Amino acid sequence: MTYDTPWQRYEVPGSTQSTVVTKPAVIAALLKKATxxxxxxxxxxxxxxSTAGNPVEIIIRIxxxxxxxxxxxxxxxxxxxxxxxNPTATLSTMEIGSRLNDPDWSISNDHQHPDxxxxxxxxxxxxxxxQSGLKSFAPKGIRFISIDQRYQxxxxxxxxxxxxxxxxxxxxxxxxxxxxx
Amino acid sequence: MLRLRISHDLYVQPDExxxxxxKARVKIDELIGDDIRAHGxxxxxxxxxxxxxxxxxxxxxxxxxxxxxxxxxxxxKYPPHYLPFCDLCCLCTxxxxxxxxxxxxxxxxxxxxxxxxxxxxxASIGTxxxxxxxxxxxxxxxxxxxxxxxxxxxxxVNLEAPNxxxxxxxxxxxxxxxxxxxxxxxxxxxxxxxxxxxxQEGNNIxxxxxxxxxxxxxxxxxxxxxxxxxxxxxxxxGDPEAALVDIGIGCVNPAKPSIxxxxxxxxxxxxxxxxxxxxxxxxxxxxxxxxxTALDLTRYNNQAKIVGPLSHQIRxxxxxxxxxxxxxxxxVRTDVVIEAEKxxxxxxxxxxxxxxGLPDRTNDPIDSIVGDIINGKSTGAAILDPVKAGxxxxxxxxxxxxxxxxxxxxxxxxxxxxxxxxxGGCDNCRRVCPNDLPLAEAIAAAGKGNLSLLGELYESxxxxxxxxxxxxCAKGLMPHTMILGASRIRMGKEKFRVRCGRGPIRxxxxxxxGGPIVMGEVPGVLGMVGCSNNPGSWKDVxxxxxxxxxxxxxxxxxxxxxxxxxxxxxxxxxxxxxAYPGTFDAGGLVNCGSCVSNAHISGAAIKIANIFARRQLNxxxxxxxxxxxxxxxxxxxxxxxxxxxxxxxxxxxxxLGIPVIVGxxxxxxxxxxxxxxxxxxxxxxxxxxxxxxxxxAPTPEHLFAVAETREExxxxxxxxxxxxSDTTKGRSIxxxxxxDLHRKFFGVMPDDMHLFVRTTADIPVAxxxxxxxxxxxxxxKEGDGRIPDPTLLPRLVRKGGGVE
Numbered sequence: 005m006t007y008d009t010p011w012q013r014y015e016v017p018g019s020t021q022s023t024v025v026t027k028p029a030v031i032a033a034l035l036k037k038a039t040x041x042x043x044x045x046x047x048x049x050x051x052x053x054s055t056a057g058n059p060v061e062i063i064i065r066i067x068x069x070x071x072x073x074x075x076x077x078x079x080x081x082x083x084x085x086x087x088x089x090n091p092t093a094t095l096s097t098m099e100i101g102s103r104l105n106d107p108d109w110s111i112s113n114d115h116q117h118p119d120x121x122x123x124x125x126x127x128x129x130x131x132x133x134x135q136s137g138l139k140s141f142a143p144k145g146i147r148f149i150s151i152d153q154r155y156q157x158x159x160x161x162x163x164x165x166x167x168x169x170x171x172x173x174x175x176x177x178x179x180x181x182x183x184x185x
Numbered sequence: 186m187l188r189l190r191i192s193h194d195l196y197v198q199p200d201e202x203x204x205x206x207x208k209a210r211v212k213i214d215e216l217i218g219d220d221i222r223a224h225g226x227x228x229x230x231x232x233x234x235x236x237x238x239x240x241x242x243x244x245x246x247x248x249x250x251x252x253x254x255x256x257x258x259x260x261x262k263y264p265p266h267y268l269p270f271c272d273l274c275c276l277c278t279x280x281x282x283x284x285x286x287x288x289x290x291x292x293x294x295x296x297x298x299x300x301x302x303x304x305x306x307x308a309s310i311g312t313x314x315x316x317x318x319x320x321x322x323x324x325x326x327x328x329x330x331x332x333x334x335x336x337x338x339x340x341x342v343n344l345e346a347p348n349x350x351x352x353x354x355x356x357x358x359x360x361x362x363x364x365x366x367x368x369x370x371x372x373x374x375x376x377x378x379x380x381x382x383x384x385q386e387g388n389n390i391x392x393x394x395x396x397x398x399x400x401x402x403x404x405x406x407x408x409x410x411x412x413x414x415x416x417x418x419x420x421x422x423g424d425p426e427a428a429l430v431d432i433g434i435g436c437v438n439p440a441k442p443s444i445x446x447x448x449x450x451x452x453x454x455x456x457x458x459x460x461x462x463x464x465x466x467x468x469x470x471x472x473x474x475x476x477x478t479a480l481d482l483t484r485y486n487n488q489a490k491i492v493g494p495l496s497h498q499i500r501x502x503x504x505x506x507x508x509x510x511x512x513x514x515x516x517v518r519t520d521v522v523i524e525a526e527k528x529x530x531x532x533x534x535x536x537x538x539x540x541x542g543l544p545d546r547t548n549d550p551i552d553s554i555v556g557d558i559i560n561g562k563s564t565g566a567a568i569l570d571p572v573k574a575g576x577x578x579x580x581x582x583x584x585x586x587x588x589x590x591x592x593x594x595x596x597x598x599x600x601x602x603x604x605x606x607x608x609g610g611c612d613n614c615r616r617v618c619p620n621d622l623p624l625a626e627a628i629a630a631a632g633k634g635n636l637s638l639l640g641e642l643y644e645s646x647x648x649x650x651x652x653x654x655x656x657x658c659a660k661g662l663m664p665h666t667m668i669l670g671a672s673r674i675r676m677g678k679e680k681f682r683v684r685c686g687r688g689p690i691r692x693x694x695x696x697x698x699g700g701p702i703v704m705g706e707v708p709g710v711l712g713m714v715g716c717s718n719n720p721g722s723w724k725d726v727x728x729x730x731x732x733x734x735x736x737x738x739x740x741x742x743x744x745x746x747x748x749x750x751x752x753x754x755x756x757x758x759x760x761x762x763x764a765y766p767g768t769f770d771a772g773g774l775v776n777c778g779s780c781v782s783n784a785h786i787s788g789a790a791i792k793i794a795n796i797f798a799r800r801q802l803n804x805x806x807x808x809x810x811x812x813x814x815x816x817x818x819x820x821x822x823x824x825x826x827x828x829x830x831x832x833x834x835x836x837x838x839x840x841l842g843i844p845v846i847v848g849x850x851x852x853x854x855x856x857x858x859x860x861x862x863x864x865x866x867x868x869x870x871x872x873x874x875x876x877x878x879x880x881x882a883p884t885p886e887h888l889f890a891v892a893e894t895r896e897e898x899x900x901x902x903x904x905x906x907x908x909x910s911d912t913t914k915g916r917s918i919x920x921x922x923x924x925d926l927h928r929k930f931f932g933v934m935p936d937d938m939h940l941f942v943r944t945t946a947d948i949p950v951a952x953x954x955x956x957x958x959x960x961x962x963x964x965x966k967e968g969d970g971r972i973p974d975p976t977l978l979p980r981l982v983r984k985g986g987g988v989e
Binding site for chain 2: 011012017018019020077081082085086093094096101102105128129133140144
């Protein structure tokens with residue numbers, strides 16, 4: 005297993021930290037395998053355009069291809085709506101954490117708790133704390149995966165620290181792979 | 186000799202204003218009874234406490250367990266949501282212990298309890314700090330004004346100490362009475378800290394209850410501190426038209442000697458002012474301050490200047506504006522002596538809590554202290570006598586001014602550009618910046634001669650200087666200093682106005698707006714408080730305030746938040762304090778004062794329950810909190826909260842059931858108190874008229890929440906102002922603001938609107954069609970229109986029975 009250093013150098017985690025995913029196809033494979041995947045997006049998913057594409061547009065592609073529900077924070081929803089995509093739900097970052105900690109909570113009508121959650125677009129420290137809470141308080145067995153530009157140490161898996169272009173390229177790879185049947 | 190000791194307190198109801206200090210010892214030469222004959226009897230009574238016209242309620246001076254039941258009610262509705270800052274506990278030598286993923290530590294503690302313990306530790310530190318401040322201030326004021334000095338908070342403020350009366354049952358009349366109040370606070374803080382020891386409390390909810398207790402005590406101590414200084418130093422007494430004073434780095438005149446005071450305890454600043462007045466130096470020397478000492482100084486001397494909030498410390502010191510720096514306590518940079526040396530400014534420490542390594546010269550002759558500093562034998566001195574410190578500061582300023590010539594530690598543009606060329610773009614500076622500011626990008630641009638990107642970071646930089654830490658930059662660049670260099674000209678022009686702290690809310694104001702607030706017709710009361718640890722520009726604080734002032738909310742404020750509101754201008758170029766009145770009324774901007782003035786904000790909510798609704802105040806915490814929680818649409822916003830004091834201030838609001846919103850950095854307090862709007866059963870209240878349990882919607886939805894962006898905070902505010910008692914007109918007004926702001930910032934109507942519309946009468950007229958259309962797409966059903974007399978306390982049901 006390989007690790008990276010937290011983007012914010014002083015945000016030292018604890019005894020365990022996320023395994024780095026250098027091959028985004030691995031995440032696509034896990035998404036396909038998951039029975040109740042979920043994407044959670046915060047406002048930094050909408051970043052100035054990269055030559056490789058826009059993260060919000062790529063997330064929409066992933067969600068559409070994999071029929072994956074998307075929860076956004078309130079500030080993030082307009083970026084999705086203006087691209088013709090209505091998020092499944094809108095909740096604040098901390099409300100998302102509180103719901104994911106509840107084993108009886110479900111985003112879908114089948115009353116099943118998500119078994120894989122992708123996080124994207126979080127201000128570094130908010131993502132860090134949200135995922136730290138989930139690490140200790142969420143039901144066991146859920147895969148939490150950060151696909152943010154910066155390495156997040158409290159998930160099951162995380163992208164390493166990337167440049168913006170590398171990040172968007174990684175996201176595109178996931179979308180391409182999920183779109184392949 | 187026969188000695189009798191009575192451990193209980195003795196209550197007397199004296200003629201209010203004629204009782205001086207009361208001795209609790211009685212000597213009896215001869216005692217003769219049917220069965221007893223004694224000589225030389227001495228009777229010691231624990232304490233004599235003045236009672237007042239209102240009978241005491243059930244919880245006089247409550248201990249750490251006495252309000253547990255109330256706390257648990259709130260914590261059931263708003264369960265803690267934890268955000269561990271670390272997987273480990275390292276508080277005892279059995280550890281470190283890994284508590285992540287369900288593990289327990291060597292002492293048996295789990296992650297939830299550990300997080301709560303740290304929250305309690307934080308709140309206890311905050312409470313101890315305010316109480317310690319209050320104690321030192323009171324000792325000083327008793328020394329100068331006497332223990333029998335009558336408390337005078339103004340003719341329109343009969344309810345002078347709502348927090349103190351509510352919690353302790355004491356109606357303070359003199360400064361000496363506040364000593365009893367602080368005795369109680371200190372006792373409780375000791376017990377709270379004891380709970381943090383290994384092997385004490387083990388349940389997270391019980392820890393949280395103690396956090397609330399720390400908060401309640403904090404507001405008592407803050408109130409004691411502020412009413413003491415208002416009375417003794419003749420600060421504004423609830424005056425809505427308290428003076429407007431200057432704020433901003435550019436307000437300090439570089440052509441004059443200047444003294445900078447930093448901290449929270451105003452006593453040394455008062456003595457500096459008095460010395461300047463006594464020697465005719467008021468116009469010759471500029472006296473300016475940073476943090477709450479500055480706010481309190483302007484309440485005493487409105488010719489004094491405020492430099493700015495906490496984040497302005499290093500930038501002003503390096504700007505070279507201070508010829509002498511006088512520090513007291515709290516929120517003072519712990520490297521202030523090192524920073525001051527860079528600009529050859531001496532430092533005078535005035536508090537034993539904060540010596541900063543300086544030699545104690547309290548008992549030395551003034552000429553000797555001044556001489557040693559001027560001759561370079563010493564970089565400063567600790568002087569614990571405020572009078573002496575005042576004289577030393579003034580004399581030093583006069584002598585240092587021509588020697589220093591406002592020496593600066595800020596480079597010019599050419600130096601910055603030359604240094605910037607060496608930047609390797611490693612991003613290490615950004616990776617230690619709490620705000621993740623794009624420093625490397627800005628430095629790269631500066632290397633090409635464009636300093637504007639560095640200048641743009643000025644408002645978002647919290648001034649921590651972590652980017653300049655040892656080893657951060659391999660090239661030895663100083664990003665924070667470069668930001669300041671790129672902002673030199675704007676710093677010199679930084680001039681705003683802020684209304685100095687008015688102190689308490691007048692009883693007459695409460696009578697006038699109590700009804701509209703409880704009915705919901707005044708849409709809400711905002712308490713904008715806290716520090717300058719903002720996630721973005723400080724102007725966001727003013728931006729939020731302006732939006733709600735325009736919407737006719739009552740905006741109260743204090744501390745660094747009050748300064749940041751002042752450091753914002755409307756599109757018309759007006760300051761908010763100039764554009765809006767200082768009255769506690771719809772559309773009023775009420776600066777109560779410094780950190781300790783926060784007690785007037787909680788006090789206003791308590792006053793509404795007592796003065797407007799005539800609920801018993803004396804020692805009746807639970808009932809008053811129940812009233813405030815269910816009826817008073819108040820919300821605290823601490824956008825840039827940083828300190829442990831901010832956590833204890835928030836905790837005091839939580840126990841009253843008042844929600845608090847923090848900015849993104851506030852998530853580092855490690856836990857939120859979040860309601861679940863999707864759990865209908867959590868939102869039942871008891872209708873005190875009938876005893877029936879009725880659904881009252883998630884009002885308010887959360888007790889402690891983080892907002893990711895200022896827009897999220899601004900939408901959350903009107904939502905958290907809703908209360909079960911809102912009339913249809915009031916709910917309609919509140920919904921109007923909630924929906925309008927949601928549309929404004931997020932482009933659509935909120936998806937939880939149906940939860941808050943009880944009947945069609947609640948629907949804002951201007952949005953009726955859209956809302957009804959949206960309601961039809963949900964499972965919304967029209968309610969019966971009955972508005973409950975809401976309570977969480979079965980004992981308050983007027984009709985017998987009906988409730989378990």
